[in-house]
Amino acid sequence: MIDYNKSTKITVISGAGFSKASGIPTFRGKNGLWKNYDPSELATPSAFARDPIVVWQWYKWRLNIILNADPNPAHLTLAKVEQQGLDIAILTQNVDDLHERAGSQNVTHLHGEIRQARCVSCGEKFSWTLDLLNIINDIPKCNNCGSVCRPDVVWFGECLDSNILQGCIDRLFMTDILFVAGTSAVVYPVAEFPFLAQLQNPSIKIFEFNLDYTPISNIVTEIILGSVEKTLPKFFSI
Ligand SMILES: NC(=O)c1ccc[n+]([C@@H]2O[C@H](COP(=O)([O-])OP(=O)(O)OC[C@H]3O[C@@H](n4cnc5c(N)ncnc54)[C@H](O)[C@@H]3O)[C@@H](O)[C@H]2O)c1
Ligand SMILES: [Zn+2]
The missing domain is CATH 3.40.50.1220 (TPP-binding domain)
Incomplete structure (x- = not known):
């Protein structure tokens, strides 16, 4: 060939x-939806600033699917x-x-990589494991400085x-x-x-x-x- x-x-x-x-799920397929949210409204810095808990819940849902996938x-x-x-x-x-x-x-x-979280203050990265997934109900905090962490991925509108x-x-x-x-x-x-x-x-x-x-x-x-x-x-x- x-x-x-x-x-x-x-x-x-x-x-x-x-x-x-x-x-x-892909972002643009029907099964990409979570609780009727459009991914382009969740994978953004402004969504995280407005409602970090809902953004983390969406990532938790996605990470759970990924960790169980082959x-x-x-x-x-x-x-x-x-x-x-x-x-x-x-x-x-x-x-x-x-x-x-x-x-x-x-x-x-x-x-970026969904298995990592990144501190918004000091930039420290850590692995976001199944154990953490089960413990954390709201927002992961940095082991180093205690600040809020975000998923270590590139969001829409970011470089x-x-x-x-x-x-x-x-x-x-x-x-x-x-x-x-x-x-x-x-x-x-x-x-x-x-x-x-x-x-x-x-x-x-x-x-x-x-x-x-x-x-x-x-x-x-x-x-x-x-x-x-x-x-x-x-x-x-x-
Ligand atoms: N698995 C993941 O990590 C994941 C999942 C969803 C979204 N994303 C993110 O979403 C953004 C969306 O861009 P994108 O272009 O990657 O995805 P997209 O959702 O925009 O497009 C998916 C494309 O794949 C095609 N497709 C679907 N199933 C296919 C199959 N079985 N074989 C061949 N083609 C198939 C569709 O026709 C479509 O063109 C990316 O930046 C990515 O970071 C990542
Ligand atoms: Zn930190």
């Missing part, structure tokens, strides 16, 4: 659709491909840790960490094959990544895996419509 060898740099941009088959065949395929010696980097918008739990070693979280972003751009600029999988490609700046990679390397091969067409579909080499947990293993014959 495509030519690649151990010197080919393969990069994967994954989004919420990648983890959907693991039972983790990697699906799409996650496992990427890990297997890497184990075969291919140079593969994953740039994920997902805050879950399913790529890592599948065995992938080179994963960058552009939007991405500049070092992480630069690392992604460096990787995109050396990429030979790019997979864009399970993302609606509307959340910036990640939505711009395929365009940047193609500008830098016009001969890049871009494969999109999605249930539907997206704003990047007209620039990709091939769009593979269908569920990524089925199409990606087939693509690699795994």
Whole structure:
């Protein structure tokens, strides 16, 4: 199907659709709703300032789903491909840790990690475990200074960490094959990544895996419509 060898740099941009088959709701699907709240009204700094308890309750609901989920065949395929010696980097918008739990070693979280909480005052981070989840009914407090903690994720309207972003751009600029999988490609700046990679390397091969067409579909080499947990293993014959 495509030519690649151990010197080919393969990069994967994954989004919420990648983890959907693991039972983790996407933001834009019907089952993404919690108590009739729109996620775009909860994953914001102003929502946290207004009602931190409700925001933490929503994260508690999401973390509980994530901790009880398992990697699906799409996650496992990427890990297997890497184990075969291919140079593969994953740039994920997902805050879950399913790529890592599948065995992938080179994963960058552009939007943070839900398993961590971060102190709003001193920046101390700590793991947000199932035990903590059961104990804490309102807002986790910092072990270091006692201030309020927030989920260590990037909310709508917030900037991405500049070092992480630069690392992604460096990787995109050396990429030979790019997979864009399970993302609606509307959340910036990640939505711009395929365009940047193609500008830098016009001969890049871009494969999109999605249930539907997206704003990047007209620039990709091939769009593979269908569920990524089925199409990606087939693509690699795994
Ligand atoms: N698992 C997670 O960590 C998680 C879950 C929900 C939202 N988010 C956050 O929400 C933001 C939303 O952006 P996004 O683009 O990642 O997600 P999104 O919800 O905007 O879009 C999901 C995309 O996946 C596609 N899709 C759904 N199921 C699929 C499947 N089985 N196979 C292939 N494609 C499928 C949909 O057609 C859609 O284009 C991200 O910033 C992310 O941080 C993360
Ligand atoms: Zn602190």
